[in-house]
Amino acid sequence: MKYFMVAILFAFAEAKAKVNVTADVDCVKIQYKIFQKEILLKDIESPYQLAIDHETNTLFFSYTARSDEMFKTAYFSLKTGRYGIVRGIRGGFSNAVATDTVYMGGEDGIYTYDYSTKTAINLLVKDNANIWQMFYSDGLYFTTYPEETAYFYKETKVVEVPALQGIRVMLLAVTTEKDLLYFNGSGAYLYTRSNGKHLYLDDMVANGVAADLNGQLYISSPTGIYYYNNYLKEIEHLAKIDNIYGIAIESDGNIIYASENSIIRLIPMKGTCSRITETGKNIVDIDIGK
Secondary structure, eight states, X not given: OHHHHHHHXXXXXXXXXXXOOOOOOSEEEETTEEEEEEEEEESOSSOEEEEEETTTTEEEEEEEOSSSSOEEEEEEETTTOOEEEOBSOSSOOEEEEOSSOEEEEETTEEEEEETTTTEEEEOOSSTTOOEEEEEESSSEEEEETTTOXXXXXXXXXXXXXXXXXXXXXXXXXXXXXXXXXXXXXXXXXXXXXXTTEEEEEEOOOOOEEEEOXXXXXXXXXXXXXXXXXXXXXXXXXXXXXXXXXXXXXXXTSOEEEEOSSEEEEEEXXXXXXXXXXXXXXXXXXXXXXX
């Protein structure tokens, strides 16, 4: 059922945005910079829910497996290029990283990753919960499917996020101001802790959200990359790139994103590029890459 929900999300977003699918290109323009695409992995079907362990420089992601499980979780070393499947998790679909712990979500609960054995261990919290998305910030936030309910896990205790009770939530993240940025089928919203209000931000269909080392939030949709402007409390467009499935930010600020069958890094270029057909709004108050 989750597999069909993912397919519906992408079909809905494509119809809603009414964009033309672009041809394969070598470069992307973001801000006033040109970025070259570097393919890290290819022939990976529908990679989702990217997360980076900055301590080990390891990228974790989930992908569609043509088996009874439908979804699997994998790891990819950004240092060595070593790639493998994480064993021990059933229907691995979501990933999040804390300072010393890698969390993974499956169709039967929350797991942690053991680097020595390359396996996932079920924490046996929120048993049989089908985890959709996870985000770590002073504890583990996660959402479930098909309920689309937001929870918070810390020190073996799980509670429903009080500010989001009764609200459908598919994706959830915490801003640098400790506000809650969340997404559902109706669009993007912000819960501001200072006044307890919920703000409607945009009608976008998001499929991924990630933070850089400074806590700056980036969002992916099937039609582009965005970032959350903490000062204006708005979602700003960075780049139009079709068929994006997820996003992560490296320690140096470089963007990694998932396409329909590949995982791609955007590398800052010097000089010009002969083919730049995917461009974004010029943003002057953030700096991407080095």
